[in-house]
Amino acid sequence: MEKRATFAMGWLGMAFILPQILLVFIFFYWPTGAAMFWAFTLERPWGGGNEWVGFDNFRQVFADRAYWGSIIRSLMFAASTATLSMAFGLLLAVACDRGLKGYQAFRTVFVWPYAVVAPAAALAFRFIFAPEAGIFSALVKQNPEFWNPAQNGYHAMTMIIICYSWKYAAYCFIFFLAALQAIPRSVIEASALDGASVLRRVFDIQLPLITPTFFFMLVISITDSFQDSFGIVDVMTDGGPGKATELLVYKIYFDGFRGLDYSGAAAQSIVLMLIMMVLTFFQFRYIERRVHYS
Amino acid sequence: MIERTPLLNLATYTVMVLGALMVFVPLWLVYVGATLTVREINTPELHFLTGSHLIENLQAAWARGHLGGRLFNSLIMSLGVAFGKVAMSAITAFGLVYFRFPGRTLAFWLIFITLMLPLEVRIVPTYAVAANALWPFQSILDATGLSDLIKAASGLQIALEWNLLNSYTGLILPLIATATGTFLYRQFFLTVPDELLEAARMDGAGPFRFLVEFLMPLSRANMAALFTIMFLYAWNQYLWPLLATPDRAGFGTTAVVELKLLAPTVSTNGGGTPDWNVAMAGCLIVMLPPLLLVAFMQRYFVRGLIATEK
Secondary structure, eight states: OOOSSOBSOHHHHHHHHHHHHHHHIIIIIHHHHHHHHHHTEEEOTTSSOEEEOTTHHHHHHHHOHHHHHHHHHHHHHHHHHHHHHHHHHHHHHHHHHTOOTTHHHHHHHHHHHHHSOHHHHHHHHHHHTOTTTSTTHHHHHHOTTSOOTTTOHHHHHHHHHHHHHHHHHHHHHHHHHHHHHHSOHHHHHHHHHTTOOHHHHIIIIIHHHTHHHHHHHHHHHHHHHHHHHHHHHHHHTTTOSTTTTOOHHHHHHIIIIISOOHHHHHHHHHHHHHHHHHHHHHIIIIIHHHSOOO | OOOOOHHHHHHHHHHHHHHHHHHHHHHHHHHHHTTSOHHHHTSSSOOOSOOSOHHHHHHHHHHHTTHHHHHHHHHHHHHHHHHHHHHHHHHHHHHHHHBOOTTHHHHHHHHHGGGSSOGGGGHHHHHHHHHOTTHHHHHHHHHHTHHHHHHHHHOOOOOOOOOOTTSHHHHHHHHHOSSHHHHHHHHHHHHSOHHHHHHHHHTTOOHHHHIIIIIHHHTHHHHHHHHHHHHHHHHTOOHHHHHHOOOTTTTOOOHHHHHHHHSOOHHHHOSOOOOHHHHHHHHHHHHHHHHHHHHHSHHHHHHHHHHHHO
16 A cells, blocks of 8 residues: 655655664664574684584584474473463453453453563462462472472473463453454344354354454464563573473573573574564465455 | 343353453462461462561562662663654654655565564574674674775774663663564554645645644554553563673663562572562562553553554
């Protein structure tokens, strides 16, 4: 879409966009370029610039079993948090969309978790699941093996998945409810006149009509779970016990800033960038075209 | 719609009440935790009833986490990101929509590609840029041989340096360097009828006047929505402030980053049981500002979320 009526002073338009172009250059394109440069080079130990090593850094990253571990964990984390948060978000949105008396109050409450700061939620759930003081403490007293996220990797993973899903379900709820409410009232009234019951309308009309939102949320949930999980992991488990909750971004942070392996961290960043770009591209091109109703 | 479905209504209410409980119970447990003493909280049972030490715990958390200064940092950073984002998105979108100049399409794509990659995936080099924001320009000068040229001509060695670590500028700028709000404003400006500009021009309004007196008032709702979203986004940041504020004794850091230190993990204090009562009190304090914002701005918040993601 283009405007027909515009201002004649082209230079002024350039001046208006200049600040953002500068910022984007300094804080987006330069770092992205630097990541690529580091990913294909290796810093010489005693200074004197970087040495071109081709795909060596990538080969090293992919040969590292710890890296594959973090990929598998991230995928598991993405799949379980997407399933949990979308299921709960959708269920609550369908319930609210019925517009029963007093639903506005519930709607307000369901949005809250999204406004809770992720590290604060993480600290809260760490306390709730703490073996010495939280909800399982009575059971832990009888059997210390029952729940111990500081030692058991599966317990730690479960804990971060629940915390993340609690917060993210609110986000899914907002989008699903907006999509449900965008369905024209007339469609639903027409089917009601045809004798379709409430449940029938949900399954045969409302849910099929929001499939685009559903797929949109699926992709967004996966990409968000890669980036937003850092705070929760860092506060709850520090990536432990024994790397059991080390997700992709956490590993980049750890290798880059604690291990000072810039080249390895950069190669990992490039891989993550590619994953994100493929997912975003997939969302724009494929999903939007296939699931389209007019 | 008027239908008699008593059983289904009951089921719907059950779902909604259970959902509300899932939201409330964790928050309630945090509140209860913040009212107990250390001794009370570290007993192996679930505490569902409040104690009487809320104020003491809040004071302890405030002092231990230096929350006064930290909250101030968070506030400045969030306001800076929110205002900066709104202002820059508006003028960039204005330039892109209402002017014609060579390279406009290229600029459009350069800006919108930034939507694809969040800060987290390019975190290491962004940190290097923040340590010296003029590094890109220095490298360009070096690579093109301009530095050598200047050195030969004037004897001056060019060493550009501008360290953004431990500063509000460093906390704010990288978070603004994305296209989120620009896209929102562009979509909005495109829906403004052409006749408005024609009429404004006939009345003698120039570009600045048109932007400030016509477009800005029209986009008030968008502005509020974007402001709310960006404020929350900045307040919730964790990884970036964690890295960008290494000087904890001087500049400090944001309240959200400080929170972790209230309940240290194995890596920071070698294990041991944290003072959960104080940690939960700190949790309450840090949680409160965004919750209040959302409570007051719920309409704009929901609208902004949906508009910026699509």
